[in-house]
Amino acid sequence: xxxxxxxxxxxxxxxxxxxxxxxxxxxxxxxxxxxxxxxxxxxxxxxxxxxxxxxxxxxxxxxxxxxxxxxxxxxxxxxxxxxxxxxxxxxxxxxxxxxxxxxxxxxxxxxxxxxxxxxxxxxxxxxxxxxxxxxxxxxxxxxxxxxxxxxxxxxxxxxxxxxxxxxxxxxxxxxxxxxxxxxxxxxxxxxxxxxxxxxxxxxxxxxxxxxxxxxxxxxxxxxxxxxxxxxxxxxxxxxxxxxxxxxxxxxxxxxxxxxxxxxxxxxxxxxxxxxxxxxxxxxxxxxxxxxxxxxxxxxxxxxxxxxxxxxxxxxxxxxxxxxxxxxxxxxxxxxxxxxxxxxxxxxxxxxxxxxxxxxxxxxxxxxxxxxxxxxxxxxxxxxxxxxxxxxxxxxxxxxxxxxxxxxxxxxxxxxxxxxxxxxxxxxxxxxxxxxxxxxxxxxxxxxxxxxxxxxxxxxxxxxxxxxxxx
Numbered sequence: 001x002x003x004x005x006x007x008x009x010x011x012x013x014x015x016x017x018x019x020x021x022x023x024x025x026x027x028x029x030x031x032x033x034x035x036x037x038x039x040x041x042x043x044x045x046x047x048x049x050x051x052x053x054x055x056x057x058x059x060x061x062x063x064x065x066x067x068x069x070x071x072x073x074x075x076x077x078x079x080x081x082x083x084x085x086x087x088x089x090x091x092x093x094x095x096x097x098x099x100x101x102x103x104x105x106x107x108x109x110x111x112x113x114x115x116x117x118x119x120x121x122x123x124x125x126x127x128x129x130x131x132x133x134x135x136x137x138x139x140x141x142x143x144x145x146x147x148x149x150x151x152x153x154x155x156x157x158x159x160x161x162x163x164x165x166x167x168x169x170x171x172x173x174x175x176x177x178x179x180x181x182x183x184x185x186x187x188x189x190x191x192x193x194x195x196x197x198x199x200x201x202x203x204x205x206x207x208x209x210x211x212x213x214x215x216x217x218x219x220x221x222x223x224x225x226x227x228x229x230x231x232x233x234x235x236x237x238x239x240x241x242x243x244x245x246x247x248x249x250x251x252x253x254x255x256x257x258x259x260x261x262x263x264x265x266x267x268x269x270x271x272x273x274x275x276x277x278x279x280x281x282x283x284x285x286x287x288x289x290x291x292x293x294x295x296x297x298x299x300x301x302x303x304x305x306x307x308x309x310x311x312x313x314x315x316x317x318x319x320x321x322x323x324x325x326x327x328x329x330x331x332x333x334x335x336x337x338x339x340x341x342x343x344x345x346x347x348x349x350x351x352x353x354x355x356x357x358x359x360x361x362x363x364x365x366x367x368x369x370x371x372x373x374x375x376x377x378x379x380x381x382x383x384x385x386x387x388x389x390x391x392x393x394x395x396x397x398x399x400x401x402x403x404x405x406x407x408x409x410x411x412x413x414x415x416x417x418x419x420x421x422x423x424x425x426x427x428x429x430x431x432x433x434x435x436x437x438x439x440x441x442x443x444x445x446x447x448x449x450x451x452x453x454x455x456x457x458x459x460x461x462x463x464x465x466x467x468x469x470x
Contacts, residue, residue, distance in 0.1 A: 018283035030139035032278040036302025046126040057178035093352040104341040106236045110243035115296035128215045135161045173208030230292040239323040244296045246287045276300035365389040366461045382467045383432040392421035405448040410434045440467040
């Protein structure tokens with residue numbers, strides 16, 4: 001039998017996690033089924049986000065994916081723009097913009113992201129939890145089912161739930177792989193025998209197993225133990241940050257309503273029904289104040305508002321509010337801290353847009369062929385062998401030509417002299433730099449190479465040419 005949750009004691013609630021018992025064992029959370037205005041809006045919003053999430057890999061622009069995060073080939077397509085390894089600085093800027101935006105949003109609005117848009121919350125509360133309620137019933141029914149001996153009812157319900165969970169986990173696993181390698185590649189994996197693409201098949205199984213584990217067993221621990229975002233609250237939040245908060249000024253002292261008991265003017269509006277605790281998916285008591293475990297899911301708001309309506313008291317005892325708005329009755333959203341983050345965000349965004357607008361459509365990298373210095377030919381010429389990597393960042397085929405700007409030095413490409421680059425592709429090839437041995441003046445000569453497209457120079461690359469002096 002689970003031991004008493006220490007979080008219900010205001011003096012000790014920060015001493016341990018709500019999901020851990022005194023003896024260190026897992027305290028399984030059974031959140032009570034909730035209904036209310038916020039839950040209804042969260043449900044509609046989750047449908048919208050899930051529709052976008054599942055449609056994302058299938059959205060294509062001019063035959064190319066709109067979103068692709070191919071970490072294996074180091075190729076990323078974000079909102080139709082292609083980023084290659086040579087664009088790492090752009091991705092760094094994009095990540096900085098994302099992190100600053102998250103920080104700004106957290107400083108102003110707390111963990112609204114966690115409760116309304118985080119994929120973990122979306123799938124756990126709006127998909128898997130709903131299925132669990134439909135099959136096993138509300139919190140008390142789930143407790144009773146888990147406590148009872150195995151019988152026909154328990155076998156049917158548990159088997160049904162696990163089966164549905166497994167199917168959805170497989171869908172999510174395939175979705176993630178579609179974002180990583182593309183829809184066509186995933187389709188090829190699932191329509192061929194596993195032996196034809198063992199790496200892709202194992203990837204699908206691994207992702208599906210991870211999601212099955214997270215949403216079947218790990219659950220809220222992903223937010224409490226793994227995710228670092230909650231731990232950032234202590235650094236980012238201040239007294240003006242808006243969070244799901246309990247109005248202790250109005251609610252305290254708490255007092256249950258009992259029959260034939262006269263109303264006491266000194267008592268607060270909180271009737272100590274603990275419904276806010278019972279509906280919490282992380283098992284905390286919001287009345288103890290801001291806590292790392294709170295994901296701002298608003299379940300406690302709906303539960304409290306429902307009770308307030310029943311006891312004929314104003315709603316909003318638990319609501320979106322800041323510490324200052326509860327203590328002093330006013331809310332200041334645009335603080336100096338918020339202005340500073342906005343300024344940084346604007347500067348980063350302007351810099352990113354400028355870099356995107358000025359980046360080259362075709363990039364080239366030249367390196368000496370490893371393990372080789374120079375080669376002398378019978379006709380008196382001396383050569384160096386190089387590797388060239390060309391990346392076409394556009395969505396059209398491009399024809400380019402490589403030339404040497406050094407007098408008396410020629411480029412001999414192994415293959416066609418004119419290089420045809422397919423859209424969004426990478427070309428890797430080899431070429432020789434060739435010079436007459438009699439014209440060699442120094443052992444190490446700096447050479448400038450030029451890349452031409454439609455007769456115009458689009459890039460210059462510097463390399464070294466090694467040859468003996470005779």
